Amino acid sequence: MEKQIPVWDLGVRIFHWSLVALFTVAYLSGDELETVHAWSGYAVIGLLLFRIVWGFVGSRHARFTDFIRGPKEVVGYLKSMKAGHPRRYLGHNPAGGAMVLLLLIGLSLVSYTGLKVYATEGHGPLAGAGVSLIASAYADDDDDDEGLDAEDPAHEFWEEVHELAADFMLILIFLHVAGVVVSSRLEGENLVRAMITGRKRAG
Secondary structure, eight states: OOOEEEOSOHHHHHHHHHHHHHHHHHHHHTTTSHHHHHHHHHHHHHHHHHHHHHHHHSOGGGSHHHHOOOHHHHHHHHHHHHHTOOOOOSSOOHHHHHHHHHHHHHHHHHHHHHHHHHHHTTOSTTTTSOOOHHHHHHHHHHTTOTTOOOOOHHHHHHHHHHHHHHHHHHHHHHHHHHHHHHHHHHHTSOHHHHHHHOEEEOO
16 A cells, blocks of 8 residues: 555645535525525635635645746646646646635635625625725716616626626636546546545655
């Protein structure tokens, strides 16, 4: 049996699987279960903030310095994957590191726009922060609809942006899962199991 060594610390693993569960709850609850959607969204924000901090103070392979690489190295790694002989990395490979960064950016967009939607309803930490110039311009475009008791234009604007951000996250998640499947096959290692146990083969 091959020697297994610890790679993913408990913080990374709890973050990963908690995020899977909470993002799923938040996405599926949507407008139907607003309270559940809001609280699961807050929990996602908490996880996001934790992961950003953990990217600086966590264990070796949890740190951004271990897996964030330049575009040239990412492209080179993708080419080696296409050729079927990528270099093995104990932590995230360059493509995986780029995906982690994109996922964190995507989560930030979903979280911020979600807070803006909630703020237009008078709730959350951004309530009373005012309406952005973009939302105001969007509202002006709707002023011509006379005789319509329309939804608050600012709310409608941020809700649409929030939904776009969530759909962008779904695309990233699909690419992430596809990348894990391909990397697992090329490297001959179950990366999903590694994220559960925290251990990968030494060599």
